[in-house]
Amino acid sequence: xxxxxxxxxxxxxxxxxxxxxxxxxxxxxxxxxxxxxxxxxxxxxxxxxxxxxxxxxxxxxxxxxxxxxxxxxxxxxxxxxxxxxxxxxxxxxxxxxxxxxxxxxxxxxxxxxxxxxxxxxxxxxxxxxxxxxxxxxxxxxxxxxxxxxxxxxxxxxxxxxxxxxxxxxxxxxxxxxxxxxxxxxxxxxxxxxxxxxxxxxxxxxxxxxxxxxxxxxxxxxxxxxxxxxxxxxxxxxxxxxxxxxxxxxxxxxxxxxxxxxxxxxxxxxxxxxxxxxxxxxxxxxxxxxxxxxxxxxxxxxxxxxxxxxxxxxxxxxxxxxxxxxxxxxxxxxxxxxxxxxxxxxxxxxxxxxxxxxxxxxxxxxx
Numbered sequence: 083x084x085x086x087x088x089x090x091x092x093x094x095x096x097x098x099x100x101x102x103x104x105x106x107x108x109x110x111x112x113x114x115x116x117x118x119x120x121x122x123x124x125x126x127x128x129x130x131x132x133x134x135x136x137x138x139x140x141x142x143x144x145x146x147x148x149x150x151x152x153x154x155x156x157x158x159x160x161x162x163x164x165x166x167x168x169x170x171x172x173x174x175x176x177x178x179x180x181x182x183x184x185x186x187x188x189x190x191x192x193x194x195x196x197x198x199x200x201x202x203x204x205x206x207x208x209x210x211x212x213x214x215x216x217x218x219x220x221x222x223x224x225x226x227x228x229x230x231x232x233x234x235x236x237x238x239x240x241x242x243x244x245x246x247x248x249x250x251x252x253x254x255x256x257x258x259x260x261x262x263x264x265x266x267x268x269x270x271x272x273x274x275x276x277x278x279x280x281x282x283x284x285x286x287x288x289x290x291x292x293x294x295x296x297x298x299x300x301x302x303x304x305x306x307x308x309x310x311x312x313x314x315x316x317x318x319x320x321x322x323x324x325x326x327x328x329x330x331x332x333x334x335x336x337x338x339x340x341x342x343x344x345x346x347x348x349x350x351x352x353x354x355x356x357x358x359x360x361x362x363x364x365x366x367x368x369x370x371x372x373x374x375x376x377x378x379x380x381x382x383x384x385x386x387x388x389x390x391x392x393x394x395x396x397x398x399x400x401x402x403x404x405x406x407x408x409x410x411x412x413x414x415x416x417x418x419x420x421x422x423x424x425x426x427x428x429x430x431x432x433x434x435x436x437x438x439x440x441x442x443x444x445x446x447x448x
Contacts, residue, residue, distance in 0.1 A: 145184035150179065150210065151178050151179070152208075153207065157224065158173075158218065160198045166186055166189040170182035170185045179211065185215070194219070195215045199219060203218055203223060223285070224284070226246075226283055226284070227282045228249075228283070228292060230279065230401065231278055233278075233331045233400045234401055235400050236273045249287060251289055259271075269397060273401075274300075274327075274397060274400065277296050277300035300401075304324055310412070312413065315411070316348060324398050324407070327402035328399045328402045329362060329395075331400055332400050336427060337405045342416060342418065343429070344414065345414045346416070346420065346431065349419055353419075357394070363387050365399035366387050418431040418432065418433055419433060420437075422441045424445045
């Protein structure tokens with residue numbers, strides 16, 4: 083017996099080992115085929131999913147950038163508690179959208195477009211759904227406005243406020259004295275204390291908030307001009323200057339004339355002459371004024387009839403603008419004591435009564 087036979091390492095055993103090793107490549111090939119098959123399935127699924135996603139993204143973008151069904155510029159309001167679900171429903175109800183599928187899904191994919199901001203927004207007629215969403219998440223509400231003209235009265239202001247549909251009406255049941263008190267104005271009649279201008283606001287702003295802004299504006303204008311006033315004016319306070327400015331405002335709408343008209347009233351006050359100005363009489367008559375001042379009105383002694391009282395009336399008679407306020411604080415220098423309308427919007431000025439009477443006959447009685 084050979085040494086190899088003794089060790090049990092015969093040829094058959096050696097062959098068995100070779101057969102066992104020859105199975106491994108076959109198994110490896112099968113495994114590779116399975117892996118390749120799985121990869122093809124994964125790749126196919128990936129391509130299908132990508133294609134579907136691309137198609138959905140394209141469709142979403144296409145639908146969202148289509149124009150809304152709007153005939154003209156329109157307002158939309160986001161209320162407290164509104165979400166994209168309620169909002170999209172309302173758009174369909176309004177007829178702006180045919181359905182809400184695309185809008186809702188866009189907000190789901192891009193959550194930042196679901197964060198609606200409370201407010202009222204102006205949407206242009208040709209706006210798209212995307213522009214609509216961009217607008218209502220911006221928080222940039224539409225600014226409405228209300229304009230008060232120079233020379234208007236407080237009652238006229240209240241009427242304008244009451245007519246504005248986008249203001250929150252809180253003053254309808256309030257008296258003028260109540261309103262004055264709420265605004266911290268000492269006088270029960272706040273006439274003159276509001277600066278005429280255009281005021282912007284967002285929907286739902288309280289009407290009294292507009293008055294508060296206008297009052298603060300007038301306080302600032304009056305204080306600034308008071309600090310720059312001319313010397314030796316016959317005013318004891320900024321309020322008296324405000325009263326004078328309101329009279330100037332009602333006497334003439336011609337800016338260039340106002341400093342000269344102011345000089346007439348200043349000259350009369352300095353000479354202890356009565357102002358004798360018709361706008362104060364009209365204000366004192368209130369609802370009784372029907373467009374014509376009669377002799378009996380001039381003879382009637384009211385707190386505002388400057389034909390019967392000395393000095394200034396107790397309150398302003400209107401809201402003076404910046405030009406009138408400036409004229410009251412910085413009047414022209416003149417010797418004029420009288421003026422009369424020439425019937426063309428301007429005035430003829432005189433230094434004495436004889437010349438004034440001639441001007442009256444020529445321009446008023448002719």
